[in-house]
Amino acid sequence: MLLTKLQIEQHNEALLKQHQRNFEFVSGCIPNADALIKKLIDFQVAIPSWALGNGGTRFGRFAGKGEPSTLEQKLEDVGLLHQLNRSSGAISLHIPWDIPKDAGALKQLAAQLDLKFDAMNSNTFQDQPGQQLSYKFGSLQHVDKAVRQQAIDHNIEVIKYGKELGAESLTVWLADGSCFPGQLNFRKAFNNTLDSLGIIYDALPDNWKMFVEYKAYEPNFYSTTVGDWGQSYLFASKLGDKAYTLVDLGHHLPNANIEQIVALLLNEKKLGGFHFNDSKYGDDDLTVGSIKPYQLFLIFKELVEGMDARGMDHTKDLGWMIDASHNVKDPLEDLLQSVEAIKIAYAQALLVDPKKLEAAQQNNDVVLAQELLQGAYRTDVRPLLAAARLKAGAALDPIGLYRQLKVREQLVKERGEHAVATGL
Numbered sequence: 001m002l003l004t005k006l007q008i009e010q011h012n013e014a015l016l017k018q019h020q021r022n023f024e025f026v027s028g029c030i031p032n033a034d035a036l037i038k039k040l041i042d043f044q045v046a047i048p049s050w051a052l053g054n055g056g057t058r059f060g061r062f063a064g065k066g067e068p069s070t071l072e073q074k075l076e077d078v079g080l081l082h083q084l085n086r087s088s089g090a091i092s093l094h095i096p097w098d099i100p101k102d103a104g105a106l107k108q109l110a111a112q113l114d115l116k117f118d119a120m121n122s123n124t125f126q127d128q129p130g131q132q133l134s135y136k137f138g139s140l141q142h143v144d145k146a147v148r149q150q151a152i153d154h155n156i157e158v159i160k161y162g163k164e165l166g167a168e169s170l171t172v173w174l175a176d177g178s179c180f181p182g183q184l185n186f187r188k189a190f191n192n193t194l195d196s197l198g199i200i201y202d203a204l205p206d207n208w209k210m211f212v213e214y215k216a217y218e219p220n221f222y223s224t225t226v227g228d229w230g231q232s233y234l235f236a237s238k239l240g241d242k243a244y245t246l247v248d249l250g251h252h253l254p255n256a257n258i259e260q261i262v263a264l265l266l267n268e269k270k271l272g273g274f275h276f277n278d279s280k281y282g283d284d285d286l287t288v289g290s291i292k293p294y295q296l297f298l299i300f301k302e303l304v305e306g307m308d309a310r311g312m313d314h315t316k317d318l319g320w321m322i323d324a325s326h327n328v329k330d331p332l333e334d335l336l337q338s339v340e341a342i343k344i345a346y347a348q349a350l351l352v353d354p355k356k357l358e359a360a361q362q363n364n365d366v367v368l369a370q371e372l373l374q375g376a377y378r379t380d381v382r383p384l385l386a387a388a389r390l391k392a393g394a395a396l397d398p399i400g401l402y403r404q405l406k407v408r409e410q411l412v413k414e415r416g417e418h419a420v421a422t423g424l
């Protein structure tokens with residue numbers, strides 16, 4: 001289902017007065033609100049196809065209702081999000097969960113919904129029905145050359161699908177590693193993985209990037225072959241200029257200083273993109289900004305500073321994507337919350353005055369440096385985001401409108417109560 005322009009306009013009309021009051025207050029306190037709003041309008045966050053249904057844990061999955069069960073329906077869900085916030089203009093596909101049967105028709109549908117195809121994701125962490133060799137003991141790292149070759153071929157096939165759709169990057173996340181000491185020769189696992197990635201890298205079109213995603217643990221619990229940013233950085237730098245590290249916020253050991261990692265990877269020209277999410281204890285399942293919003297702000301502060309220092313384009317020089325699992329919320333509402341949290345952190349980071357901060361740092365004025373950061377972080381930028389949405393033709397209150405129009409109920413009617421999304 002899609003919204004009409006009129007539905008959005010009527011919703012905005014009803015909220016306009018209150019919005020204007022909020023906006024006047026905050027825009028009076030900050031310099032150059034118009035330029036900031038323009039940046040917010042341009043900033044788009046990709047939605048992963050596998051986040052559109054309810055996820056689960058190894059203990060169980062409680063399916064939602066009216067989930068998208070075809071690739072077309074997944075595109076429609078993202079199209080709907082994009083109508084509501086005009087900030088979700090891309091979808092990231094996962095092979096084999098999203099094999100495009102008719103790439104031409106899909107591209108047409110995406111164009112109608114004003115969506116782009118973001119990074120393509122390969123999957124060598126599961127065995128698919130009919131698959132010849134098993135990934136139980138790894139894929140690109142495997143001791144058996146034939147298993148490695150199967151995983152390489154799969155990645156090259158994913159690039160082929162991506163080319164047909166006009167995508168321009170491949171994200172490789174590997175579950176490879178070991179569960180027990182002695183199971184694996186670390187050096188050999190690393191070198192096998194490097195060789196395998198090298199063959200995939202050679203199959204990349206010139207204008208493509210390869211993102212090497214790292215993860216501290218899970219599903220393997222003793223070692224992960226791409227386990228941290230250092231290991232990813234080693235692979236990315238040995239592979240070549242088209243290979244980058246991808247930072248998934250949930251893939252670090254507790255209390256890791258992610259903002260510092262981000263700053264240094266940017267400095268080394270090896271930061272490729274993000275998977276946004278949040279976590280309290282481990283992994284990566286929660287709504288962005290729901291647990292550690294200050295950390296998210298600090299990450300964006302490094303991104304803005306580092307990208308500006310290198311003359312990078314905020315909108316397209318890094319890959320921005322959400323990667324979370326929605327176990328108890330309506331995934332579409334959860335994704336709206338995540339996009340909002342990302343843009344709040346981005347807007348707050350844009351409020352940090354780089355000159356003043358630099359002066360404070362030069363003077364070792366620790367108190368002033370903290371005041372500058374926390375002053376930006378404690379600014380309520382939500383009216384600026386709302387102003388950007390209003391200007392872009394989106395809803396002033398996306399979740400409010402979603403609920404008011406009973407979108408989920410409509411989707412259940414269209415797709416059936418038990419329609420289940422493919423994927424995680």
Ligand code: AOS
Pocket residue numbers: 050094121173213215248275284323424
């Ligand atoms: C797994 O933990 C990684 O975050 C992956 O990026 C992603 O969730 C996976 O590829 C989806 O299947």
Ligand code: ZN
Pocket residue numbers: none
């Ligand atoms: Zn237990």
Ligand code: ZN
Pocket residue numbers: 173213248275323
């Ligand atoms: Zn991820």
Ligand code: ZN
Pocket residue numbers: 215248250251284323
């Ligand atoms: Zn993850």
